[in-house]
Amino acid sequence: xxxxxxxxxxxxxxxxxxxxxTSQYIQCxxxxxxxxxxxxxxxxxxxxxxxxxxxxxxxxxxxxxDHYFGLMGLLSTMHLLGRLKELLIxxxxxxxxxxxxxxxxxxxxxxxxxVFKEMDSNxxxxxxxxNKIAIRSFPLKHKxxxxxxxxxxxxxEAKLIKAQIExxxxxxxxxxxxxxxxxxxxxxxxxxxxxxxxxxxxNAKVYAFCSDTAYFPEVVNxxxxxxxxxxxxxxxxxxxxxxxxTMHSTAxxxxxxxxxxxxxxxxxxxxxxxxxxxETHLLEARRVFTETYLAEDGDExxx
Amino acid sequence: xxxxxxxxxxxxxxxxxxxxxTSQYIQCxxxxxxxxxxxxxxxxxxxxxxxxxxxxxxxxxxxxxDHYFGLMGLLSTMHLLGRLKELLIxxxxxxxxxxxxxxxxxxxxxxxxxVFKEMDSNxxxxxxxxNKIAIRSFPLKHKxxxxxxxxxxxxxEAKLIKAQIExxxxxxxxxxxxxxxxxxxxxxxxxxxxxxxxxxxxNAKVYAFCSDTAYFPEVVNxxxxxxxxxxxxxxxxxxxxxxxxTMHSTAxxxxxxxxxxxxxxxxxxxxxxxxxxxETHLLEARRVFTETYLAEDGDExxx
Numbered sequence: 001x002x003x004x005x006x007x008x009x010x011x012x013x014x015x016x017x018x019x020x021x022t023s024q025y026i027q028c029x030x031x032x033x034x035x036x037x038x039x040x041x042x043x044x045x046x047x048x049x050x051x052x053x054x055x056x057x058x059x060x061x062x063x064x065x066d067h068y069f070g071l072m073g074l075l076s077t078m079h080l081l082g083r084l085k086e087l088l089i090x091x092x093x094x095x096x097x098x099x100x101x102x103x104x105x106x107x108x109x110x111x112x113x114x115v116f117k118e119m120d121s122n123x124x125x126x127x128x129x130x131n132k133i134a135i136r137s138f139p140l141k142h143k144x145x146x147x148x149x150x151x152x153x154x155x156x157e158a159k160l161i162k163a164q165i166e167x168x169x170x171x172x173x174x175x176x177x178x179x180x181x182x183x184x185x186x187x188x189x190x191x192x193x194x195x196x197x198x199x200x201x202x203n204a205k206v207y208a209f210c211s212d213t214a215y216f217p218e219v220v221n222x223x224x225x226x227x228x229x230x231x232x233x234x235x236x237x238x239x240x241x242x243x244x245x246t247m248h249s250t251a252x253x254x255x256x257x258x259x260x261x262x263x264x265x266x267x268x269x270x271x272x273x274x275x276x277x278x279e280t281h282l283l284e285a286r287r288v289f290t291e292t293y294l295a296e297d298g299d300e301x302x303x
Numbered sequence: 304x305x306x307x308x309x310x311x312x313x314x315x316x317x318x319x320x321x322x323x324x325t326s327q328y329i330q331c332x333x334x335x336x337x338x339x340x341x342x343x344x345x346x347x348x349x350x351x352x353x354x355x356x357x358x359x360x361x362x363x364x365x366x367x368x369d370h371y372f373g374l375m376g377l378l379s380t381m382h383l384l385g386r387l388k389e390l391l392i393x394x395x396x397x398x399x400x401x402x403x404x405x406x407x408x409x410x411x412x413x414x415x416x417x418v419f420k421e422m423d424s425n426x427x428x429x430x431x432x433x434n435k436i437a438i439r440s441f442p443l444k445h446k447x448x449x450x451x452x453x454x455x456x457x458x459x460e461a462k463l464i465k466a467q468i469e470x471x472x473x474x475x476x477x478x479x480x481x482x483x484x485x486x487x488x489x490x491x492x493x494x495x496x497x498x499x500x501x502x503x504x505x506n507a508k509v510y511a512f513c514s515d516t517a518y519f520p521e522v523v524n525x526x527x528x529x530x531x532x533x534x535x536x537x538x539x540x541x542x543x544x545x546x547x548x549t550m551h552s553t554a555x556x557x558x559x560x561x562x563x564x565x566x567x568x569x570x571x572x573x574x575x576x577x578x579x580x581x582e583t584h585l586l587e588a589r590r591v592f593t594e595t596y597l598a599e600d601g602d603e604x605x606x
Contacts (some may be wrong), residue, residue: 013380013383014380014383014384015345015346015349015376016349017346017349039342039346039376040342040343042318042342043318046318047320063408065375065379066376066379069376069379072368073324076316076369076372077316077318081317094408098405098408101397102368105397105398105400105401105447106367106368107447108367144409
C-alpha cells in the first residue's frame, strides 16, 4: 500500500524564498490528505505536481495564519477548476466562520460541498476511518487550541504463498481463514497450517504530525512506535528561551520527543526565518536522536 | 519626483507559476502604496526587493479572493518583523470584519495600528491627500462592489534658473513669487519676469488603476489624460462572451477605454490562467491603442 508525505512548506510564521509556511500532502492508500495550508500552498502543489482535485480531506491544526492563510485560495481555485467532489475539512472552532464570512463578502460559493467538522480542543479523537486508514487528532500545547494528527494504515491480511497453495491443491474456500492466520482442519483429518501457506503482510504504518507546540512529553502516547514523526523544531538550543516564550520547540526537544515515543524516524520542520538553513537544528537533534531528518520544501518521504 | 509601479501579480483568479494574483506596489513621492494583495504578495515583495515596512497605504479594490487573500499574511509578517508604524487600509465594507475575525480566532493582534476606511460603493471619493499626492477611488462595474483608483502627483512649483538668478543678483526674498509664476516689481521700477528666471516643473503625473470590471466606458472621466492606465484584460476577443458572463474585460475593450480616456500609455493585466502568454491580448489591444504594454510579474514601470 502506498503511503507518502510531500513537504509543501517547511517554514515558520514568516515565509522565505526557501521555506513556505506549513503544509504537507499525505497520500495514504487511496486517500489524499492535506495537513495545514499556509499561504501559497496552492502554488506549491502546482510546483510539485500535486493534483488539487484528488484531495479528499484537509486537516487544519490551528488558527495561526501560517497554518491556514492559503486555505481560501485553494478552495476557490478548486472551485474555479470545476471541482464537484465533496471535501472534508477538520479544523478548530472558528474556521468555518472565517470561510463563510469570506464567501459572503465575495458573494460566492463553491460548486462542491464542504463538510466541516470542528475538533474538540481538549481530547484526542477519531476524525476519520474507512477500511484502509484512520485519522486521529490529539491536543498539543500552544498559545491557542492546536492539534496534532496521526494517519494510520489498517493492518492488512497475510498474503497467500501461491506456489505452495497450488502444489498442495488448497481449495479456494479455505483462503479466507488462512489469510486471517487461522489453521483449517480438513475432513480427512489433515490440517492446513496458516503459516505454511501465507506470508505476513507488511506492518501497517503510522505517520504522526506534531504542529506548533511547546515541549510536551505527555503527547508521546499518541504515536508510540510511529514510523515517522514530524515534529516542529522552530528554534535551535541557543534560542530555548524564545522557544519557551512563544510556545514552540527546539530541535533538541523534538528529538527528545522522538526518543520517548520510540518512533523510527523524526522529521523536523517549521524552521524560523531567522535561520538561513536548518543545519544547526539537524545537528542538535541528531545528538539526541540519530534518525532525524530535516524537511525541505518539495521533499517526498515514503513510509 | 519619483513615481513608479512594480507589478507583483499580473494574473487572474487562478494563480500560475508565471502570474501571481493581482498586486501592485506604487512608490509616489515619499508614499509607498500597495494596490490589492492577492495570495503570495508578501513573497513577491521579497522576491522583487520591495521593503515591507515602508508601506504606508493599502488599497483593496474588492473582496474577490485573488485581490486580497494575501492581506492577512502580509499584515502578520509586518507585525512579526517589528512594524510599529501606523498603516492605512482602504477597502470595501466587510474587509475590516474579515481581518478582525481572523485576529480574534488567532488570539492575536498587531504591534502597529491599522486605520481602516471603508469606501462608498457608489461614488468616487478622495481617499487620501497630502502636500504631494492625492489618491481617489471610483466605482467599477463588476459582480460585487469594486473600485478603481487614481494616484496623482500634485503640480510642483517652477524651478529657478540658478545661473540667471546669480547673474542679475536677484534677492532671495523674490524667489517665492517667481517660482509661483508671479512677476516682481522692484522699487527702482524694474520688473523681474518669472519666465526669465524659472523653468516650468515637469507636469504632475497620474496613474490610474482599473481593477476587475466589465466594459464600462462611463469610467473614462475619472482618469482623462492619465500618464498610465492599468486596465484588467482577462480575456482575448475569442472569449468575449465569457468576459460578459463573468463581468470582465477583453484586451480590446481595455484598449477602447484607453482611447476614450486619452491616456498616454495602457498597461494590461489580470490575464486568465487559460492563456500561456498574454501575447494575443497585447496584439489585440495594440490594434486599437498602439501604446499598450503587457504587465508581467516583476516589471517596474516609471512614470
